[in-house]
Amino acid sequence: MQQSPWKRAVRGLLNNLKMSIPILLGVLLLIGLINTIVPKALFSRVFTGNRVLDPLIGAVFGSVAAGNPLTSYVIGGELLSNGISLVAVLAFIVSWVTVGTVQLPAESMMLGKTFALLRNGISLIMAVVIAVLTVLISGILG
DSSP states (O other): OOOOHHHHHHHHHHHHHHHHHHHHHHHHHHHHHHHHHSOTHHHHHHOOSOTTHHHHHHHHHHHHHOOOHHHHHHHHHHHHHTTOOHHHHHHHHHHHHHOOTTTHHHHHHHHOHHHHHHHHHHHHHHHHHHHHHHHHHHHHHO
């Protein structure tokens, strides 16, 4: 007797989840480890004050650190209070949430290497573009 398509789909989904959970757990643990090891004061020493370089530096550090939005707002507030420019902090926050170099191996395995690299590259570029546009628009409107 043949199974219904729904039962096959659910069984396939559960099998994929079962295989993915250890990978996702490893990624989450690695993110936690990186966030614990890298001192928050390091970020304030890295930014140069350069209007062109700071958003790039922010985006790169955000993509390497990777985390959840709630944490990024706390760190972003600390960076702003340490004199880091708004555009750099925005690039950091956007890339923190959208780019995941730490998650890249798991994403490559689950979604394909080409897709994962393309998505992360576009997200890194867009983090800088979004940060610059946000500051420009808020300056015009604010």
